Amino acid sequence: MGPALLHPTHSTQIFRRCKGLPSSRLYYIRHYATQPESAAVQRKKVWASADVAVQDVKSGDIVLSGGFGLCGTPETLLTALSRRHDVHSLTAVSNNAGSSDLGLVKLMKSGQLDKLIISYLGGNKYLERMYLDGKMSLELVPQGTLVERMRAHGAGIPAFFTPTGASTTVETGGIPIRFKAGGFKEGILIPGNKKEYREFNGKRYIMEPAIAGDVAFIHAWKADEAGNLMFRHVANNYNNAMARNAQLVIAEAEEIVPIGSLPPNAIHVPGIFVDRVVQATEPKGFDIITTAPPPGTTGGSSPEELLEKSTRRRIAKRAAQELRDGFYVNLGVGIPTLVTEYLRPGVKIWLQSENGILGMGPFPTEDQVDPDITNAGKETVTLLPGASIFDSTDSFGMIRGGHMDVAILGAMQVSQAGDIANFMIPGKLVKGIGGAMDLVSNPDKTKVIVAMEHCAKDGGPKIMQDCSLPLTGARAVSQIITELAVFNVDRSGGILTLMEVAKGVTVEEVQAKTACDFKVSDNLGQM
Amino acid sequence: MGPALLHPTHSTQIFRRCKGLPSSRLYYIRHYATQPESAAVQRKKVWASADVAVQDVKSGDIVLSGGFGLCGTPETLLTALSRRHDVHSLTAVSNNAGSSDLGLVKLMKSGQLDKLIISYLGGNKYLERMYLDGKMSLELVPQGTLVERMRAHGAGIPAFFTPTGASTTVETGGIPIRFKAGGFKEGILIPGNKKEYREFNGKRYIMEPAIAGDVAFIHAWKADEAGNLMFRHVANNYNNAMARNAQLVIAEAEEIVPIGSLPPNAIHVPGIFVDRVVQATEPKGFDIITTAPPPGTTGGSSPEELLEKSTRRRIAKRAAQELRDGFYVNLGVGIPTLVTEYLRPGVKIWLQSENGILGMGPFPTEDQVDPDITNAGKETVTLLPGASIFDSTDSFGMIRGGHMDVAILGAMQVSQAGDIANFMIPGKLVKGIGGAMDLVSNPDKTKVIVAMEHCAKDGGPKIMQDCSLPLTGARAVSQIITELAVFNVDRSGGILTLMEVAKGVTVEEVQAKTACDFKVSDNLGQM
DSSP states (O other): OOGGGGSOOTTOEEEEOOTTSOTTSOEEEEEOOSSSSOOOOOOOOBOSOHHHHTTTOOTTOEEEEOOBTTBTOOHHHHHHHHTOTTOOSEEEEOSSOOBTTBTTHHHHHTTOEEEEEESBOTTOHHHHHHHHTTSSEEEEOOHHHHHHHHHHHHTTOOEEEESTTTTSHHHHTOSOSEEOTTOGGGOEEEOOOOOOEEEETTEEEEEEEOOOOSEEEEEEEEEETTOOEEOOGGGGTTHHHHHTTOSEEEEEEEEEEOTTOSOGGGOSBOGGGOOEEEEOOSOOOOSBEEEOOOTTOOOSOOHHHHHHHOHHHHHHHHHHTTOOTTOEEEEOSSGGGGGGGGOOTTOOOEEEETTTEEEEEOOOOGGGOOTTOBOTTSBBOEEEEEEEEOOHHHHHHHHHTTOOSEEEEOOSEEETTOOEEOSOOTTSOOOBOTTHHHHTSOTTTSEEEEEOOSBOTTSOBSEESSOSSOOSBSSOOSEEEOSSEEEEEETTTTEEEEEEEOTTOOHHHHHHTOBSOOEEEEEEEEO | OOGGGGSOOTTOEEEEOOTTSOTTSOEEEEEOOSSSSOOOOOOOOBOSOHHHHTTTOOTTOEEEEOOBTTBTOOHHHHHHHHTOTTOOSEEEEOSSOOBTTBTTHHHHHTTOEEEEEESBOTTOHHHHHHHHTTSSEEEEOOHHHHHHHHHHHHTTOOEEEESTTTTSHHHHTOSOSEEOTTOGGGOEEEOOOOOOEEEETTEEEEEEEOOOOSEEEEEEEEEETTOOEEOOGGGGTTHHHHHTTOSEEEEEEEEEEOTTOSOGGGOSBOGGGOOEEEEOOSOOOOSBEEEOOOTTOOOSOOHHHHHHHOHHHHHHHHHHTTOOTTOEEEEOSSGGGGGGGGOOTTOOOEEEETTTEEEEEOOOOGGGOOTTOBOTTSBBOEEEEEEEEOOHHHHHHHHHTTOOSEEEEOOSEEETTOOEEOSOOTTSOOOBOTTHHHHTSOTTTSEEEEEOOSBOTTSOBSEESSOSSOOSBSSOOSEEEOSSEEEEEETTTTEEEEEEEOTTOOHHHHHHTOBSOOEEEEEEEEO
16 A cells, blocks of 8 residues: 555545446445555564463452363463462352363362352362362352353443243352351351343243453464454354453463464454463363274164163154254253164254354264364264354354254153253252253243153152252253153143153053153054 | 264273373273264255245244345345235334345335334435335334344343443433324324333443344355355344344355355354355445555645644544554544544554454555445445454444443534433434444443534534433543543543643633533643
């Protein structure tokens, strides 16, 4: 661009045909300069090291930490912060709390954390003990609500209404945040936060407040010197929303490139949100490496052979009959994961993984293993042709908005009105909420099927008039499939109808093992 | 993948070192099949033509139409719908209402539209007449609120709180939606929607409801046969949020490619949201082609020479002194657009354009003109190195969230408390709200500077105790720059302080031309 651009001629407005454009219209041509020189800002955001970049983190700060499991975790920044022995009483916000010695576990063991706001605790024994001993506060938040609360603050929204968690302990504030010194036997020091509720179009929603971070730690694949970020595959997850939220956003990047190197359309986080960029130096962690047998391997029994000895597989096979070609489906842990092995001939489905995949494929062979392609169970997976990757905000928008066709979930209890309980047993430690409450939050649009064994391990009923365990969602389930029977649920009427019984099973047997009344279909079928 | 995948061996859990991975940790290796065959769904979403694809649109439907101005407008689908003479009484939701014979003007002239929900009317004379004659309903919505309301429904959120429009006619419902038959002189048939307000942390917010579309018309660059979409440059704008919203989503694409052709990380809209894909056949439209003079052209006076005869340029030059190197800045129309010509030496800024650009460059040369690279004034522009592109949801998240450093805006009136009025004069037609209310919605984080001539054309004051015109925002402006003076605004105290006067201008002259009291700084400077 020459100095001609310094000489704008605003008044030069020419109406004429422009070459290369349809000649049937007249275009408005105006000569005008937007900016005297067409050069970008040269000020760089790259800092010498993570240790220097974290120097402004203060005691008492709310620190957002990206990643899902160990995928996309800002390990380099967390390590640097764990060396800041002067910094304590931090609140960390993350999906998980790390595992073994990685992720947020570093800040726990260094004694710097006072509170965690997370969606899923999982098998983090260290955190479990600290929480039960009253030494750490823990706020459990449904996964979609957690990321949406962070997205909201970044977008200037102080609060929003969501169906997720309505009519559950999330609404009532039933999960304690902190026990008294001396541990849970001494009682509750800080109870859960009670939520305001409101009906819109006859449906119950709760109001959730934004979460504002003081600092965000982000793990990026590529960053340019202006702070523009790109994520690699599902390492996008929480990093995207967190990078838009905090007062001070620090990104560690696997690769730092000059300004102008990243394609404008492929940038996941515009540089405006990012304050500091450092080189990532810690290796990427894996939670669970799951692999398919190498090609050519033969082994084991076929899925059909396995049916004989597996009740769980018979349930999965019946559930698979509900899926039609092209369906978008989310499968919960346990029995639901077996469903894909029994799809009817010609039926192929798009599997969603709530950490940000649509079109999830099978486990990788050993040489395909990629730490940035993992599923919601934190296992390594692959992507099918046509797959797409997105961040956690989008993933839960997709789920809560009812865009999935079907969610198949396990359950501890289901009521005759379709209430489902599958996330906690009082008196035992909550492992977390994860995505379960979100997956059942829009049952008018996403059919929720429960696939579970008919009775509990002690033989007691799991299908009952009212759930005795805390609910994951109210009036959410449309169909219940067990090894004995298939029920349809009239969610508004609160009535079950027995549609099918398994071969050799009588209605009387189903009645004996079910703790509520139900109608029997006039066309009772056999599973 | 061979049939081995059909033979899962869940129990095979091996703890061993995995080749190519750090040897210091043990990994959990599990052989497990997620899906019997690693093939994607083959069901295709491609329809033969736009005419066939729009066959399920019904009278009375709410139709979301993507695009900003004519950039990214689904012209092929709108043309097809305009041929459906049986379909009428539609509500269209869009940023603009089209121009000349393009965009939504097609459905207006065909008599199919009953209501428009838009952000900006602009110079659409046809719509203006229909509205004033009481023949069409018009709901004007701030640009950021409009896209967020659509994003909300798509994400399962029925309502949210926003600062945009609080304490304005948006809150009070002061802009009529429809006049009585016979026109505006007969009075109001449907008043504007009043909004509920609430304070969070001492700041006023209003509750905005989600907008649910029956049908969305989307213009994509590339679509695969599974419905995954990519947008080209700023044609992303509203298309992204709309594609996630409606019951029936139809995308026209410039190019339709086989499943597996699009990179999973670069997909803007996952296929789950898209129901039908058709080939786009209508040419892309331009609103305004603005070009820079060809390289080597010399012409006109320099910006410094122009200062002598231009009051507006002197105001712009003073406003430019407020910008520091690396600032992220949004410039309103009029005087603010001149600011970039007077940046101090060494200062370069990132210009934001609210239709989805950060790092906007100067006007293109004639051979650089691209219909998919336009600014919020609908003019063709360029991208600087380091630029990023994003959709309207992200753009207004960025604005409302207070991530911009400075917004420089023109105004019709400013009050001593920093209230700003710059979008409507009662009795004259509202051209729309556009992004103005969003740009002043977070003044604690984004400094709002008003750059305007000190008095109105009739010589009357524009700086006053209370604005007489409807507000764009309350207590929003931190600084006022005119050709006579610079004021700082104490927004909480509601008091102006005169900081500088222009050469040859006395405090008495400023007092005579200002309709409110103000303090005079002890260190009164010269502009």
